[in-house]
Amino acid sequence: MNQRPVLVTGAHRTGTTWVGKMLAADENTAYISEPLNVLHRPGVFRAPVKYWYTYINKENGSEYLPAFTELLDFDYHLWDEILSIRSRKDFFRMGRDFRTFYLGSMHGQRALLKDPFAVFSLPWFAETLNCQIVVTVRHPAAFASSLKRLNWSFDFNHLLAQPLLMRDHLEPFRAHMQSIAADDIIGQASLLWRMIYYVVHADRERLPFIKITRHEDLSLDPIAGYHQLYDELGLNFTSRVEQTILNSSSSDNPVELLKNKTHSVKLDSRANMDNWKKRLSPDEIHRIRKVTEEVAYDFYPNLNW
Numbered sequence: 001m002n003q004r005p006v007l008v009t010g011a012h013r014t015g016t017t018w019v020g021k022m023l024a025a026d027e028n029t030a031y032i033s034e035p036l037n038v039l040h041r042p043g044v045f046r047a048p049v050k051y052w053y054t055y056i057n058k059e060n061g062s063e064y065l066p067a068f069t070e071l072l073d074f075d076y077h078l079w080d081e082i083l084s085i086r087s088r089k090d091f092f093r094m095g096r097d098f099r100t101f102y103l104g105s106m107h108g109q110r111a112l113l114k115d116p117f118a119v120f121s122l123p124w125f126a127e128t129l130n131c132q133i134v135v136t137v138r139h140p141a142a143f144a145s146s147l148k149r150l151n152w153s154f155d156f157n158h159l160l161a162q163p164l165l166m167r168d169h170l171e172p173f174r175a176h177m178q179s180i181a182a183d184d185i186i187g188q189a190s191l192l193w194r195m196i197y198y199v200v201h202a203d204r205e206r207l208p209f210i211k212i213t214r215h216e217d218l219s220l221d222p223i224a225g226y227h228q229l230y231d232e233l234g235l236n237f238t239s240r241v242e243q244t245i246l247n248s249s250s251s252d253n254p255v256e257l258l259k260n261k262t263h264s265v266k267l268d269s270r271a272n273m274d275n276w277k278k279r280l281s282p283d284e285i286h287r288i289r290k291v292t293e294e295v296a297y298d299f300y301p302n303l304n305w
Helices: 018-024 066-073 079-084 088-106 116-127 141-150 163-179 186-208 214-220 222-233 239-249 274-278 282-296
Strands: 007-008 028-032 110-114 134-136 213-214
Touching: 007 116, 018 028, 018 110, 018 134, 018 222, 028 088, 066 110, 066 163, 079 088, 110 116, 116 134, 134 186, 134 222, 134 282, 141 186, 141 274, 141 282, 163 186, 186 282, 213 214, 213 222, 214 222, 222 239
Parallel strands: 007 110, 007 134, 028 110, 134 213
Antiparallel strands: none
16 A cells, blocks of 8 residues: 655645645545644644745755654654643644544554645655655636735745745745735735746656646546546545545535635635636736746646636
């Protein structure tokens, strides 16, 4: 049985949660969410994470390898978690995570990490942790539209403050990052999409086994798309899995999620695809296209604007 860990990553708001949870519908997997989130729980991952989209490579990997080794061994740090509890929500989250790690250890489950913030570190996850990697990509206008709707800005200082990331990948974008206003969500989203998928495209040249999954393809035909992913990853596509996928993407689900349900995976997948056309102005679409089109062509040769 294939026990290699699976990493599902890609820019946030590109469907990583949906893809991760649908792949974890295989009862032999254990779904672990965002160890590289700066707000991650210490019971799950003991290493401190200072920056959004932390970059890990061979030079700094020793800072993170022990914590990831413990995570993949389902070693839950119960006492660290207890000491960090500050709310009822924290308490119930501890119970959920402890159960995931306990069952993963007792039943020899396969770890499935969902973490958009690992996207700049694909070679390290592939070569050091032996992960099979799935990268989600979403139309750049849909990505920007989602961030606009949620009013989620991005502070590029989290990237600028990482010398290794800037040296290896993002130095050409330094001036652009420094020039974007703190309240320009469309500009931020456009540049962030461009940089992330610029790096993903370069990594794909080096690691051709990375599986690129377009959000739109899964939305149009979830069963066929997930069946293919299950086959490629060596997961078990059962009737239970199929029903889980159907329930998550049914036309009976909402066309758009409530703002307080940002991590829900129950959505009318087809109807959701074109929400950005109603939410963005022509000027905003033009701005997104101008920044992203060159990189977007590598993932969407026939991109519709």
